[in-house]
Amino acid sequence: MMDWKQSLADVDEDYLVGISNKGIVKRAYKDLEEAGGSEGAALAEPDWTAQELVVPAGSETVRIRLPLGESRCSCPSRSICRHVIMGILLAKQAAAGGEKTDAVKPGSEEAGADSTDTLGEQVWQEVLSQPRKPLFRALGSKGLRRLASIMEAGETPRVERSSVVKVQLPGQEITVKLLSPLSYSTCSCHKKELCSHKAEAILWCQYLEKQLTAEELTAELEQLPDLDLQELQDTAEQIRSCLEGLLEVGLARGGQEQAEELERLAILCHNAGLPGWEGDLRALADSYGKYLRRSAGLTMEKLAGQLQRLFHRTGQLEVLVRTALNGAAEEAQGIIGRIQALAGEFRSAYLPVGELELTGITAEHFVSDSGYEGDTVYFLEISTGTWYTYTSARPTFYEGKKRGGYQEKTPAPWGVPLLLEGLADVQLRLRGAKCDAVGRLSSSQETRGEILGRSELTAEKLEGWYYREFDRLFAEQIPPPSPPQKASAGDGHPRLVFVQAERFQQGKFNEITQMLELPIWDPAGRQVLVELPYSKREEASIRYLERLKKKQKPCFLGRVYLQGNRICLYPVDLLERQDLENTGTDIGEWLKRKKEDLLGKTEEAVCRENSDEEDTFRVLQSYLEEVSWLLQEIYQVGSATTQDSTLEALQRAGEQGKSYGMTTLSDWLRQLREQLALSCHRMKHGLSETMEIYCRLWQ
Secondary structure, eight states, X not given: OOOHHHHHHTOOHHXXXXXXXXXXXXXXXXXXXHHTTHHHHHHOSOOTTSSSEEEEETTEEEEEOSSXXXXXXXXXXXXXXXXXXXXXHHHHHHHXXXXXXXXXXXXXXXXXXXXXXXXXXXXXXXXXXXXXXXXXXXXXXXXXXXXXXXXXXXXXXXXXXXXXXXXXXXXXXXXXXXXXXXXXXEETTOOSSOOHHXXXXXXXXXXXXXXXXXXXXXXXXXXXOOOOHHHHHHHHHHHHHHHHHHHHHOSTTOOHHXXXXXXXXXXXXXXXXXXXXXXXXXXXXXXXXXXXXXXXXXXXXXXXXXXXXXXXXHHHHHHHHHHHHHSOHHHHHHHHHHHXXXXXXXXXXXXXXXXXXXXXXXXXXXXXXXXXXXXXXXXXXTTTTEEEEEEEEEEOTXXXXXXXXXXXXXXXXXXXXXXGGGGGGEEEEEEEEEEXXXXXXXXXXXXXXXXXXXXXXXXXXXXXXXXXXXXXXXXXXXXXXXXXXXXXXXXXXXXXXXXXXXEEOOOEEETTTTEEEEEEEOTTOOEEEEEEEOOGGGHHHHHHHHTOOGGGOEEEEEEEEXXXXXXXXXXXXXXXXXXXXXXXXXXXXXXXXXXXXXXXXXXXXXOOOXXXXXXXXXXXXXXXXXXXXXXXHHHHHOGGGOOHHXXXXXXXXXXXHHHTTOHHHHHHHHHHHHHHHHHTTOSXXXXXXXXXXXXXXXX
16 A cells, blocks of 8 residues: 655655756746645645545646656656646645645755655665675776775765765765665766766765775776677787788888788777787887888887787787686686786776875976877875876877977966976975876876975985996896887886986997987996987987086986896986985976086096906807897898898807807797798798797897
């Protein structure tokens, strides 16, 4: 039996606003006042046991049903209109004995307190008993990661409980109203279905009642990501086939069609959810374009390295996908997580990190091989020794040519009244900061910045990042052996180091590699090679470094990497020793002077040469360089048309390696020579075997 009187007594203005909106409720009250008592008289005494109440509202007829969101009107409106609200108010008045009580007047603070408690408790219990799986699906992995991070940071939403539960989500300009039944809940994003905001609001309520923990959300993240394994397998096979074809044809017989095929594969990877491959394929396509244009800055070594690294990662992806497709469901969960990590992300997942006090270090312009151009500002949080970056970038891979002429300066984010490069001169407090896993800061509107003053930096504050001894630099900053990759601007890796030179040799521009080479030494005679590749934008920097004065005692700020048997450094900025080692020095002063006050000063730099390396290392280095040149020659002419002279050189190199005790390398050279020799005498070439041996040798 229906209990209409009790059900209507539970309804208050908040609930009516929840199932419609504030404007409709106000209009219904106005219509009710204009009608006077005529509408109430027409209602008479309804059947309180019926399944629905039929109520006249103005010139329309309203059928009131439970839940009230199912009520319908004879007017054309398909949603809850003013007539439905008016009918509910009339029925509520009749259920209260025909009295026009405060419970039905808008804005009344005392309206139906007991009924509000009843309805509010009902919706709260529905919220707490809501199953979590649909909520997790609605949030997705990024939403779950973000929610867990906020919970661990100790932030909570603002929750107001009445007949409707209002939740103001932290870090977002979103308000969710939870009603009974929950399917009638509303969100300020205006989506009718279960959106990510409604799901987050319900999970927050369960968290506040201690029915959910951040650890449970973290455990949920380990579940299967949404990946199409068959599509990944097909894409990986196409990439492998393309790379094998590139080696077979060779650069000398290649053309623009190779670059276009790589661009096609990049789009394929984008659609398959492989952002890491998309960038690498575009970078390789860009290198092919430079080769065809005979660009002086492109080397065969770089091209072969790109080919090898891409093939190596594609092989890893194929193995993981095959295992996930053929393995048990329990095994597949962990494997697909590894596939997701290998695939990368199109957009970084920015998570809240609370309040940060950052010191601006420097700003750097970059043009990446993967088709982006922009500026990166580097920050250091002195208290924790953590690097952060903020990058403003735009895609250039669809532009026919680079933009010329004046380009507008980029403003700083977070409401800071500076240009972007001005952030390198100041100390900054960020409230509500968000960053991704590698320290890239978000330009979120919820983050607000406050300038604390000019940057102040000394060697004492830089403990752990300021190196005078290069053996410590090697031990702490050079990663374990991996496929070598030269650091480049804009690569998203925020770690920079300050490398202090005790002495240095005058920089010289290498015409072959199109790179400035400037050796520096520490007090013990250990060497680091400063390398700056040529570009139009770096012309002035190269000229300046070529004229460095000995008395300047330069300190290089940059990224270090291992190239062959050398520690190399890509310079981002240049400081002077006294600026860092004098306590209290204001880094804002040298940031203002740098590259201006020192530019143009010349003096011949006289440095004594570093002692020669041991004969053994020189011989091995020479031998490995010879092998490298042989591999580059094979890539140049193509594996299908290798000359007899190259095969003979491979045989000699293998015998030489065996005499040096390098038996594994010698065996790989023998296998490669045999595969290349067979390619000349068969219609179907063994592309996979040749490519695998070639890439193994290069690595």
